[in-house]
Amino acid sequence: MRKGVIGKVLTPLASIVLLLLVWEAIVVVFNVQSYVVPRPLVAIQAVTDNWGTLWPLVLEIIRETIFGFLGGALIGIFFGVIMSKVRFFQRIIYPQLILSQAVPVVAVAFPLTVIFGFGSVKPIILIVIWIVFFPVTVNVLDGLGHVDQDLLNLAKVYGASRWRTFWQIEVPASVTPLFSGLKIGATYAITGAFIGELISPPLVSTNLAIYVEQANSHFDPASVYGVTLLMAFIGVAWFLIVSGAGVLATPWERRTVVRRWRRRIATPEGDR
Amino acid sequence: MTSTALLDLSGVAKSFGDKVVLAPTDLSIVEGSFVSVVGPSGCGKSTLFNIIAGLLAPDGGAVTLQGRDVVGATGHVGYMLQKDLLVPWRSVEDNITMAARLTRKVTSADRAEARQIAQRYGLGEFLDHYPKALSGGMRQRVAFMRTLVTHQQLLLLDEPFGALDAQTRLEMQRWLLDVWRESGRTVLFITHDVDESIFLSDRILVMSPRPGRIVADLDNPLARPRNIDILTDATFVALKSQIMHLLHGGER
Numbered sequence: 001m002r003k004g005v006i007g008k009v010l011t012p013l014a015s016i017v018l019l020l021l022v023w024e025a026i027v028v029v030f031n032v033q034s035y036v037v038p039r040p041l042v043a044i045q046a047v048t049d050n051w052g053t054l055w056p057l058v059l060e061i062i063r064e065t066i067f068g069f070l071g072g073a074l075i076g077i078f079f080g081v082i083m084s085k086v087r088f089f090q091r092i093i094y095p096q097l098i099l100s101q102a103v104p105v106v107a108v109a110f111p112l113t114v115i116f117g118f119g120s121v122k123p124i125i126l127i128v129i130w131i132v133f134f135p136v137t138v139n140v141l142d143g144l145g146h147v148d149q150d151l152l153n154l155a156k157v158y159g160a161s162r163w164r165t166f167w168q169i170e171v172p173a174s175v176t177p178l179f180s181g182l183k184i185g186a187t188y189a190i191t192g193a194f195i196g197e198l199i200s201p202p203l204v205s206t207n208l209a210i211y212v213e214q215a216n217s218h219f220d221p222a223s224v225y226g227v228t229l230l231m232a233f234i235g236v237a238w239f240l241i242v243s244g245a246g247v248l249a250t251p252w253e254r255r256t257v258v259r260r261w262r263r264r265i266a267t268p269e270g271d272r
Numbered sequence: 273m274t275s276t277a278l279l280d281l282s283g284v285a286k287s288f289g290d291k292v293v294l295a296p297t298d299l300s301i302v303e304g305s306f307v308s309v310v311g312p313s314g315c316g317k318s319t320l321f322n323i324i325a326g327l328l329a330p331d332g333g334a335v336t337l338q339g340r341d342v343v344g345a346t347g348h349v350g351y352m353l354q355k356d357l358l359v360p361w362r363s364v365e366d367n368i369t370m371a372a373r374l375t376r377k378v379t380s381a382d383r384a385e386a387r388q389i390a391q392r393y394g395l396g397e398f399l400d401h402y403p404k405a406l407s408g409g410m411r412q413r414v415a416f417m418r419t420l421v422t423h424q425q426l427l428l429l430d431e432p433f434g435a436l437d438a439q440t441r442l443e444m445q446r447w448l449l450d451v452w453r454e455s456g457r458t459v460l461f462i463t464h465d466v467d468e469s470i471f472l473s474d475r476i477l478v479m480s481p482r483p484g485r486i487v488a489d490l491d492n493p494l495a496r497p498r499n500i501d502i503l504t505d506a507t508f509v510a511l512k513s514q515i516m517h518l519l520h521g522g523e524r
Contacts, residue, residue: 154357157351158374165374252404258402
């Protein structure tokens with residue numbers, strides 16, 4: 001157990017620390033000026049020093065990321081399921097979904113601000129949904145399409161309805177691919193929120209993306225790098241949360257025995 | 273036939289395009305009997321099974337089970353393949369009750385029965401295990417228990433032990449005979465292992481391809497209960513020789 005924790009937690013953490021050290025080393029060795037690339041500690045300090053201004057903006061982008069992600073997940077699942085169940089829908093909808101991903105998302109953002117009004121948060125959420133739903137749809141479609149045909153035949157021989165076959169076999173068989181899609185979406189979500197914030201800023205106050213943009217134009221790379229690191233951290237944290245949910249949702253992949261709380265209340269022994 | 277026929281096929285045929293996979297076939301299976309079907313691949317044995325199970329609609333003919341026409345219907349047989357088809361996300365107990373779960377609400381009686389049958393056949397300690405934790409032989413045992421608790425009189429077993437090693441297979445064959453005797457079910461058993469078909473059954477149907485058809489319908493006179501000694505019995509050897517000739521007729 002302890003050994004597992006060291007391998008699973010400390011090694012990835014050490015690799016990130018190493019990355020920061022390499023960054024530090026490059027800046028020092030090549031004598032990079034601080035107004036071009038700051039040292040990592042300076043960048044982190046730029047965030048901690050301004051935490052009072054930053055934290056409401058950080059909270060806001062986390063909210064957009066999570067709501068957009070959840071919306072994208074639901075819509076992604078919806079499209080995946082209906083396309084897998086109705087071939088006709090797949091022929092109509094799939095090309096349009098692929099097209100939606102070929103359109104540069106920034107180009108989509110501008111008309112959205114016109115449609116929903118400047119300063120609205122809706123375009124931001126919609127952009128997150130826009131880039132999150134697609135990997136979810138593709139993976140759900142794939143998962144539902146690759147359920148063992150012999151297993152589906154077995155259900156049929158038993159006289160199972162399509163509805164029960166769907167819930168008892170197709171859905172659980174698709175949980176693992178679903179989470180593959182969700183994990184990809186989880187890493188994209190924060191990027192979507194940042195693009196959305198950049199293009200649809202609030203009218204009176206500011207947001208994290210505008211904060212970064214202004215820091216950049218004020219020759220404050222420490223803040224630019226610092227906030228970027230912070231967003232990367234949020235992205236990683238969200239990825240880990242989604243991965244963790246995936247692990248909880250598929251206990252059979254790592255356990256040999258059903259956990260006690262999942263077992264049904266057993267009827268007394270010897271009731272035969 | 274003196275006993276009542278459980279299953280009756282008359283003139284059942286199936287073609288895919290120009291290819292006749294099953295020529296018009298008549299077959300009658302007596303309740304409580306153990307009937308094996310042997311034949312090379314392409315002889316139509318799986319097609320025959322799928323028609324009886326209701327997965328395939330025959331081009332013509334009638335399939336009657338317990339006096340009821342079951343052409344194109346499902347939900348009237350127990351069915352088991354070489355692949356155990358246990359679902360990895362359910363415990364052994366929940367896999368045994370899978371048929372109930374797929375057709376209605378699982379009751380505490382279903383669960384009690386699953387536990388009882390698993391205990392009786394030596395898997396009581398594994399009820400809460402995921403199938404992944406089980407060996408191939410144990411998994412096939414669970415798959416067979418899942419088939420038994422459907423309470424269907426007719427069990428269609430399509431090479432259920434085909435993927436097991438010789439040792440485990442023999443063990444499973446003896447176990448299957450015990451369970452069959454105790455449960456009073458009717459078994460239709462596909463295999464391409466001639467020894468297996470003789471060891472297990474009362475009657476052996478030999479099938480041949482192009483077109484798929486039954487070429488011989490043999491009674492197995494060997495007394496029950498059988499043990500491994502019969503594998504060298506003169507009757508066994510004679511029957512085996514007869515089947516081998518039917519299967520590999522011209523190719524000496």
